[in-house]
Amino acid sequence: GENVEQHPSTLSVQEGDSAVIKCTYSDSASNYFPWYKQELGKGPQLIIDIRSNVGEKKDQRIAVTLNKTAKHFSLHITETQPEDSAVYFCAAPYSGGSNYKLTFGKGTLLTVNP
Amino acid sequence: DVKVTQSSRYLVKRTGEKVFLECVQDMDHENMFWYRQDPGLGLRLIYFSYDVKMKEKGDIPEGYSVSREKKERFSLILESASTNQTSMYLCASSFHNEQFFGPGTRLTVL
Numbered sequence: 478g479e480n481v482e483q484h485p486s487t488l489s490v491q492e493g494d495s496a497v498i499k500c501t502y503s504d505s506a507s508n509y510f511p512w513y514k515q516e517l518g519k520g521p522q523l524i525i526d527i528r529s530n531v532g533e534k535k536d537q538r539i540a541v542t543l544n545k546t547a548k549h550f551s552l553h554i555t556e557t558q559p560e561d562s563a564v565y566f567c568a569a570p571y572s573g574g575s576n577y578k579l580t581f582g583k584g585t586l587l588t589v590n591p
Numbered sequence: 592d593v594k595v596t597q598s599s600r601y602l603v604k605r606t607g608e609k610v611f612l613e614c615v616q617d618m619d620h621e622n623m624f625w626y627r628q629d630p631g632l633g634l635r636l637i638y639f640s641y642d643v644k645m646k647e648k649g650d651i652p653e654g655y656s657v658s659r660e661k662k663e664r665f666s667l668i669l670e671s672a673s674t675n676q677t678s679m680y681l682c683a684s685s686f687h688n689e690q691f692f693g694p695g696t697r698l699t700v701l
Contacts, residue, residue, distance in 0.1 A: 520692025
């Protein structure tokens with residue numbers, strides 16, 4: 478099955494700064510890479526995803542980049558705000574082709590200080 | 592508005608008790624999942640169901656079983672609860688890629 482490594486485990490930034498979270502995966506057949514945000518007391522929620530046919534995707538202040546050769550992908554949050562404070566999880570397909578099951582990274586606790 | 596609900600937010604049980612965690616989704620999704628979330632370990636898949644009465648083991652199925660008698664409901668069963676099953680349990684459902692999560696059940700086994 479897929480192995481997903483996520484770094485850092487904790488990240489503290491000042492409001493307005495950028496935050497970057499990185500993940501690596503092991504299965505070169507993986508083709509779908511989502512990012513989930515978990516706010517305190519809630520379940521994770523999808524915030525952005527990328528497929529292997531593109532290298533970058535943006536949605537307002539968040540972006541995801543993918544390097545298939547190196548088998549890593551990153552979440553970029555610009556102009557961070559206190560409401561961005563949460564745990565972020567990257568994920569990849571559980572085993573190559575099927576995208577229904579996901580393997581999640583261990584999570585990054587992002588704290589945005591006002 | 593899509594919704595996944597879990598029967599309890601907090602649950603306290605005794606060692607050896609049989610525990611049922613219930614999950615209901617209102618989106619007519621085929622796929623449903625049970626995860627366990629522990630600090631430093633992320634989300635680990637316990638069981639997955641892709642249709643009524645169909646199930647697959649995930650990474651950590653030992654000590655757990657599941658039941659899916661109706662499409663909208665997926666139950667996680669701890670046959671004989673143990674203290675190492677104290678954790679946050681998250682249910683999710685999906686039609687294709689995006690998984691929709693419930694709010695979680697924090698289970699404490701004493």
